[in-house]
Amino acid sequence: MHEMSIAASLIDIVKEEMAKHGATRLLMVRVRYGRLTNIVPEALQMGFEATCLEAGIKDARLELEEVPLTVACGGCGETFTPEHEDILYMPCPRCGREFAHEVLTGRELFVDHIEAE
Incomplete structure (x- = not known):
């Protein structure tokens, strides 16, 4: 469970x-995490x-x-969010290319906001 070490780092x-x-x-602490980080929110x-x-x-x-996953097609450059849950299958809605896309968002993991007094 890598979430425990992430939590410890957040507190630090x-x-x-x-x-x-x-x-x-x-x-309060607000954390933004990308879909590709494999964070289990409950954990x-x-x-x-x-x-x-x-x-x-x-x-x-x-x-x-x-943060949702968005990619740029490696063929035509179309920016899109994959429709399928399986991130290994990401056909471009414009040209149909299924691979060699550039990940634009979805790998983030950061403290977005802290409220303290």
Whole structure:
């Protein structure tokens, strides 16, 4: 479960940012993650809660926002979001090419917003 190590890293990032701004109480963290990161939202939520307890952080919320997969066709350049759940099968809606696409979004994993006081 790589979500536990991700949660620990998130808390480290948040603590560093809070220290920079003199904040002492964490209220909310929003994380954006791409579809290709293979994040299981429930597992990350559980890891976040466990890591917060271990770090002495109470009542902090984690908001998760998935970034959809978008690609540019390697043949015609069309930008599209694959219709199929199977990301290995991504035919271009314009020319039909199924492979050699450039991933534009879907690999992200970052802290988008922190609320603290």
